Amino acid sequence: MSLFRLATKNIEGSSFRSGVVFLCALVVAGLSLSTVLVIRGAQDSLRLALERLGADIIVVPEGEASRVETALLMGKPTQTWMPQENLSKIASISGVAAASPQLFLASLSNASCCSASELFMVAFDPKTDFAIEPWLRQRLGHELRLGESVGGNLVFVPEGEENIKLYGYIISLKGNLEPTGMGLDQTLFLTFDTARDIARISKTRAVKPLEIPDNKISAVMVKMQPGADAHKAALDIMQTVPNVTPIESPQLFQAYRKQITGLLRGMMAVLGITLVLSLVMISLIFSMAANERRREIGVLRALGATRVAILQSLLSEAAMLALGGSAVGIALAVMTVGLFRNLIVRSLEMPFLFPSLPALLTLIGGGLIVAMVSVTLAALLPAYRVSRQDPAVAMRE
Amino acid sequence: MIALRDVTKTYMVSKEIAVTAVRDVNLTVDKSEFLVITGRSGSGKTTLLNLAAGLVKPTSGAVSLGEVNIWGLSDKEQSLLRNSKIGFVFQFPSLLPSLTVIENVALPRSFGTNHRNQDPYERATQLLTLVGLSDKVSAYPRQLSAGQQQRVVIARALVNEPEVILADEPTSNLDEQTEREIMDLFHDIHAKTGVTIVLVTHTSQLVAYGTRAIQMANGVIQ
Numbered sequence: 001m002s003l004f005r006l007a008t009k010n011i012e013g014s015s016f017r018s019g020v021v022f023l024c025a026l027v028v029a030g031l032s033l034s035t036v037l038v039i040r041g042a043q044d045s046l047r048l049a050l051e052r053l054g055a056d057i058i059v060v061p062e063g064e065a066s067r068v069e070t071a072l073l074m075g076k077p078t079q080t081w082m083p084q085e086n087l088s089k090i091a092s093i094s095g096v097a098a099a100s101p102q103l104f105l106a107s108l109s110n111a112s113c114c115s116a117s118e119l120f121m122v123a124f125d126p127k128t129d130f131a132i133e134p135w136l137r138q139r140l141g142h143e144l145r146l147g148e149s150v151g152g153n154l155v156f157v158p159e160g161e162e163n164i165k166l167y168g169y170i171i172s173l174k175g176n177l178e179p180t181g182m183g184l185d186q187t188l189f190l191t192f193d194t195a196r197d198i199a200r201i202s203k204t205r206a207v208k209p210l211e212i213p214d215n216k217i218s219a220v221m222v223k224m225q226p227g228a229d230a231h232k233a234a235l236d237i238m239q240t241v242p243n244v245t246p247i248e249s250p251q252l253f254q255a256y257r258k259q260i261t262g263l264l265r266g267m268m269a270v271l272g273i274t275l276v277l278s279l280v281m282i283s284l285i286f287s288m289a290a291n292e293r294r295r296e297i298g299v300l301r302a303l304g305a306t307r308v309a310i311l312q313s314l315l316s317e318a319a320m321l322a323l324g325g326s327a328v329g330i331a332l333a334v335m336t337v338g339l340f341r342n343l344i345v346r347s348l349e350m351p352f353l354f355p356s357l358p359a360l361l362t363l364i365g366g367g368l369i370v371a372m373v374s375v376t377l378a379a380l381l382p383a384y385r386v387s388r389q390d391p392a393v394a395m396r397e
Numbered sequence: 398m399i400a401l402r403d404v405t406k407t408y409m410v411s412k413e414i415a416v417t418a419v420r421d422v423n424l425t426v427d428k429s430e431f432l433v434i435t436g437r438s439g440s441g442k443t444t445l446l447n448l449a450a451g452l453v454k455p456t457s458g459a460v461s462l463g464e465v466n467i468w469g470l471s472d473k474e475q476s477l478l479r480n481s482k483i484g485f486v487f488q489f490p491s492l493l494p495s496l497t498v499i500e501n502v503a504l505p506r507s508f509g510t511n512h513r514n515q516d517p518y519e520r521a522t523q524l525l526t527l528v529g530l531s532d533k534v535s536a537y538p539r540q541l542s543a544g545q546q547q548r549v550v551i552a553r554a555l556v557n558e559p560e561v562i563l564a565d566e567p568t569s570n571l572d573e574q575t576e577r578e579i580m581d582l583f584h585d586i587h588a589k590t591g592v593t594i595v596l597v598t599h600t601s602q603l604v605a606y607g608t609r610a611i612q613m614a615n616g617v618i619q
Contacts, residue, residue: 009493009495009496012495013494013495014495295491299491299493302479302487303480303485303504304476304505304508304509304557305508306473307472307476308473309476309508390453390454392453395452395489
């Protein structure tokens, strides 16, 4: 009979005590992993979105920064305009390597002329674009032509159809970008020419025409020269170009970053309290169990079990319960976060990107180790005390 | 076989109060002897047995098993010594409730190194046959009577082929008939195997089973 088997038998023989420790490990591991998944999912999503935007500065009309951020983050369409002449002013600022305009558009809500309702559309200028075009050349092998588009990860052609219909205009979806967990996943990217063609066609085929004001743009994406000071350029833009707000890349989604930080603190506090309470409870349970089993442990010592063997047996018991409990807790956490990710995004109003399989496996492994180490440490002191006890004294209890 | 030289054991009941359970005891138990130690409750006989087993450290004096001074050994060496050379039979129910009868009997084999290549369950089955419980191998202790449990404990004490069996009041919780059966079993085992037995009891009638008897009172051998 191995010590492992003895520990297994003890677990089977004390179902209530084992059940409570199992449950504590389940709660600790499950809560830890859900917290990490949600927070990391939000952080990864923001990071990927910033990489996708590829701009060091985004210039938007004054007072519209919040709406533009919400559009990019949550896919909530917005339409905002500023003079096209701003583009040349921005491009001439010292340190700016490239400046590219974008148009923010939206499809109609529940209209027969649009197969996708309230779809956020971003039109870009292929001549100056530095964010979408490189990806297109790499994945499609060519630029977007008239009537073509590329969608975020969650943009699909409606079932039973071959193309997307917008304002009565048939547009071909040539591919989908990698997921970001943000509004960009629900955004359709198209060229200026296609956007203007949609506006032209919509006058005769749509319930309501697509309006693109002459000589107006929605935003300017700015890429800095290597080594150039983006902050200084942002200040220069504010001084040189009237009625605009430059948002530096590190400052983008600042409100959401604060929200994530706040949420992180809240969840960490709950997690910390749960962890401490669970570990105290596990420690108490093992103290009680060790006291109940003093005579039994005294007998084992008399039969030839060393102090180390007793300690190993008790800690194996704790580790096995921790492993079982945390495995179930982790499985539940992954299932819950995976199944209810849309609910989480809506209720927390935060972007969310489910981790890749290797990242998920690493998190699961980390969660198992944390739970096993925590529970084993909680059991260590009572196990150590009882293993050091004089066998004759233990048997007399 | 077992030798206690000028052994005293004093327990501190509180910071000020000390109780001497065994005082200046000198005792030698020879190989194949069946020694019965009698005495009233509190006379120090159980402490003497625990001292002989190395389960209690003497306040003064020396305890040796064979040629080995027990308290000159590390915890691991002491444990191995107990495991390989001593079989225990306790007064209280000492079977592990979560293990079956055969697992309880085989248990001491898992702590030692001497019989690593042998099947512990084969030996346990033989011993359960010896104590008349071959039909109870898969039972749990709670399914056995007190007398049957004590038979299993005796089988467990023999599993590592020890040189000495230390039995502390092994029949105190049993009725007269069962007490007689258990003592007959000790007698048979002693006769068949020649194992040294030291048995502590408060029942003076049991001295008839031993090859030698001593009496203790107030921590001293009379």
